[in-house]
Amino acid sequence: MMVLKDILYRVPINVVVGSTGVEIDTIDFDSRNITANSMFVAIRGYVADGHDFIESAINQGASVVICEVIPEKMIEGVTYVEVEDTNKALAIIASNFYGTPSENLKLVGVTGTNGKTTIASLLYQLFKEAGFKVGLLSTVKIMVNDTAYKATHTTPDSLTINKYLKEMNDAGVEFCFMEVSSHGIHQSRTEGLCFEGGIFTNLSHDHLDYHNTFAEYRDVKKSFFDALPKKAFALVNVDDKNGLVMLQNTKAKKFTYALKNYADFRAQILENQFSGLLLKINDSEVWTRLIGSFNAYNVLAIYATAELLGLEKEEILRLLSLLESVSGRFQYFISDEKITAIVDYAHTPDALKNVLETINSIRTKNEDLITVVGCGGDRDKTKRPKMGHIASALSTKVVFTSDNPRSEEPEVILxxxxxxxxxxxxxxxxxxxxxxxxxxxxxxMAQPNDIILIAGKGHETYQEIKGERVDFDDYKIVQEFLKQLEK
Incomplete structure (x- = not known):
């Protein structure tokens, strides 16, 4: 329970109608979850506008309404707070309600098109192995030290973020690593959070169904770095031409990493095999079980972040060699028939190209590379022909198939x-x-020594068809079929 005036601390307010001395038990932006003594925040979503549900929320027991336009018909005894942007207000309110939990640990955000999940998850792994209590907010899962929770979005809503950060505080967590998506930044879900650092991986064709133009997509990512405080660090990949753009207006301490260009943290690939990578990071060699040049960037970003957070160089190198790949990120096995099956989340043209080029750089070319790939429905359509071009140009055989068709007809997507x-x-x-x-x-189709890549869904354990999620796990299914072939 908390008094409204304390919950509204630092929220830019236009108008208040009613008392700010009321006590609030819960906060929600879904009117169906509202109970007595609740605050309802009216969010303008893409499917529905929360302002249409204000009356319903009040009928459910809301005593406070946060909105962008105060309704003409007001109910006595209800406090109405008009703000410019309810998404932004919700984020600050959530932080206040849960006791500004991001200030009580070291929170690092990872943003970019590809690599977010791998970097955040492996930083969690590395710091855990180093003996710290650690938190993770990722696409794959949410971790509060040893306790796992299911994730539903790359960047959860601000209430969920702060709720889990508060849980992390209660569990004594010292470091938290968080994926920060462009949607999350644009919808102000990270507003009001206190970041110790931000990492930029790369920028390529994605989410243009949401952001309209590449420049808009880039600028949304940049706004995350613009907002970092002076005490934080900003670590960017300068082999990507957008890396330096991210640093243009940041107040944070600036650091760079690269494989090709001059940078504060540099790596060189000495060996690249299916068993792993041998890297030279600055002046030290390290063997890692992760595979491919795209993972060389991820490992380098992890090394740099660990050093910026105060770990000893020798200890970081030792811990890097223990890291294991993340579920659905270049996850592979070799069948008894010597067929290699790889499952990867690559669902953008750039990610698919990276994975296929990595496989081609390792394989002998005496075997076939068979790629199974599709594109999601109700998402950026402009990337579909690009995915088809890359898959067919860099594989020996391709099976085009459904990804998550959602409301679209699979045949149209294909x-x-x-x-x-x-x-x-x-x-x-x-x-x-x-x-x-x-x-x-x-x-x-596969013969002994051939390689099958199943791309696009990675860690997902469902397929989304016509509004329903049905059980579907690429990794389990390919294992099942390859076992049948062995009989």
Whole structure:
């Protein structure tokens, strides 16, 4: 329970109608969850506008309403607070309500198109191994030291973030690593959080269904660094041309990392195999079980962050060698028939290109590389032909299939993916709309020593079709089919 005037600390307010001395038990932006003595925050979403549910929230027991426009019909005894932006207000309110939990630990945000989950998850792993109590807010899961919770978004809503950060405070967590998506930044979900540092991985074609232009997408990412405080660090990949853009207006201490350009933290790939990478980071060599040049960047970012957070260099190198890959990120096994199956989340053109180039740089070229890939429905359509082009150009055989078709017809999506295939690659492709059947076909096509890449869904254990989520796990399904072939 908390008094309204304390909850509103630092919230920019236009108008208040009613008392700020009322006590609040809970806060929510979903009117269906409202109970007596609750605060309802009216958020303008993409599907519905919370302002349409103010009356319903009051009927459920809301005693305070936070909104951008005070309704004409006001109910006596209810306090109405008008603000410019309810998303921003919610984030500050959530932080106040849970006792500004981000100030009681060292919170590091990871943003960029690819690598966020790997970097955040492996930093969690590394600091845990170093003996610290650690938290993680990621696409794959939320961790409060040893306790796991299911994640639903890359960046959860601000109430959820602060609720888990408060749990981390109660559990004595010292460091928390958090994925920060462009949606999360744009919707002010990270507003009011106190960051110890921010990491920029890279920027490539993604989310243009949401952000309209690449420049807008880039500038949203940049605003995260603009908001970092003076005491924080900003660590950016300068092999990506947008890396230095992120640093332009930040007040934070600036650090860079790279494999190709001059930077504060540099790495060189000495060996790249299916068993792992041998890297030279600054002047020290380290072996890691992670695979591929894109992971060399991830490992380097992890090393740099650990050093900036005060760990000893020798200890960081030792811990890097213990790290294990994240679920659905270049997760692979070799069957008894010597067929290598790789499951990866690559769902953007750049990520798919990185994974395929990595496999091609390791394989002998005497074996086939069979790629199973599709594109999600109700998302950025402009990337579909690009995905088709990359998959068919860099694989020996391709099976185009459904990803999460959502409300779209899989056949329509697949036609748009196929449109990117160049004539000389037509003979390589096959289209099987049913994802389970597509994986089965790839397994039947594979000979000993061949490589199957199943891209796009990675760690996801469901497929989203016509508003329903059905159980679907790429890794389990490919294991199942390859075992059947062994009989």
């Amino acid at each position: 036609k748009e993916v196929e449109a990117g295939v160049e004539p000389q690659n037509f003979k390589k492709i096959l289209t099987v709309a049913d994802r389970r059947q597509a994986i089965k076909v790839a397994c039947q």
